[in-house]
Amino acid sequence: MRLPRFSLPQFSPTFYGLGLVLVVLAIIAPALPILSLRFLTNLLIYTALAYSINLITGLTGYVSFGHVVFMGAGGYALGYGASAFNLPPLAGVALGGAAGLVLALGIGIVTLRFRGVYFAISSLVTALAALQIVLVTPVLNDGRGIGLDVEKVGYPARSWFYTIWLIVSAAVVVTYFATHGRIGYGIRAIKSDEDAARALGIDATRLKLYVFMLSGLFAGASGAVFVWSTFGVYPTVVFDLTFSLFMLAMIIVGGMGTNVGPFLGAVIVYVSYWYALTVPSLLGLAFAAIGVIVILVALLIPEGIVGTMRRHFPGLRRILE
């Protein structure tokens, strides 16, 4: 008698590894003390942001300096939804993702025509402009921010955690599909030589716009969770370019365009930052610490951790990506 054949879907070891880590986190989360859960939530917010910027900057090479604009848009969507329509937080997170996606569509149609440094500058300008616009928009409280009703929000540490966990998981899955199969080949070709890619029939305009929209979706949703877990949205916080720099630092350290790089980068950068904040003698030097890490990585291992390991250990190439 033949046994029915049972096979796992053909995903890469890296994908299963990441999946395992995420599942373990989800299982142990309820048992964690509240402050550890809070720490993990923050870490996952940064992880989701790193996956978000990785989709556009890591995969296509378009450096999105103003990526924080999507996070801010998502944060404001949640804050405005809660104050104006009494929207529950989860609906606010969905609205935040939608806001990020739509904003990326609008911005991307224009700025993705620019290459190299011109794209980087135009993206920086959109973030600065967004801040100025919010500061003078009456329905958004003229830039005074929107506080959430603390009594209504409560302190749902587990809801925060599982919401951002879900967003990170979705980002990991989307990254996998954007780096494999037909779409993966198309995106790699665009990153390598966009004009040559077009000459072989790749609709670069559309493909770039799609990954940019997905990128906006994840940044927007993460921004909404950030606002939800910090009880309010304030323009100088959610449009702070420091977030953009953090996201870039994370994928530079971890390895641009890879599947596991954003995760590794987020852990290393966020943990170092958090550690630097707790050491009195390093007070005020937390950002400098991140700067030093990024400079060292750029000098010594410019392809990030994942890229460098793949280069030096060819045996890892099939399993690490």
Place this chain on the structure above:
Amino acid sequence: MSVRVVAADVHKSFGGVHAVRGLSLDLEEGRVVGLIGPNGSGKTTFLGVLSGALKPTSGTVTIDGRRIDRLSADKVVRRGIARTHQIPRPFPEMTVRENVGVAAMFGGQHRDPQDALKEANRVLSLVGLEASADRSAGVLTAQERKRLEFARAIATRAKVLLLDEIFAGLSPDELRAAIGLFQKLQQELGFGALIVEHVMRAVFALSDRVVVIDEGRKIAEGTPLDVVRDSAVIEAYLGVDEAHAPP
């Protein structure tokens, strides 16, 4: 019915520079047209317009009667016109097989990556690059890159290929082999081609018709033999004195 590409009165200016000034040209599946002219005469610009990489300032390009001159390059490929670049532009991070596979996946009819890579193997053996299939495209020699560029264009299954100086820089023996290979492939696959060349031996061996341009204008058109006897052509290439000198 064979595919026909018609360019009519194409102009292309960059600011004040008129690179192409009213060129018309017919290309047909199964036929090879040579496009020659001195350096800077507008050959590559014209090829850019035909391939969709550049938009003409005025004039039209049609394929079987349908306008393609406002389409983006990727759509032009899917309508059946593929180009090679004078300086080959492989994706150096990919293997040779993947380079060709991408062309089959997006330009050709093999949407599934596994099918496309199989098709790539077939195309690579056609052009004699099968031994390099697993090598990184970044380490190829200049001549291998040219072959890869050609292989990618073939893999799109385009009916008309625009080939920019694929015979340049070959030794006499290599040139003979390359011309033989081209003839064999062209008969087997039946594509039409516009070959932009400085290597006259290739142009004369392969072209059914030759078009000569100078300063963006057509100055002669005909069989290869007609063209070499044309005084305007000799003048453009060699200067006025030679053309009017007694034989």
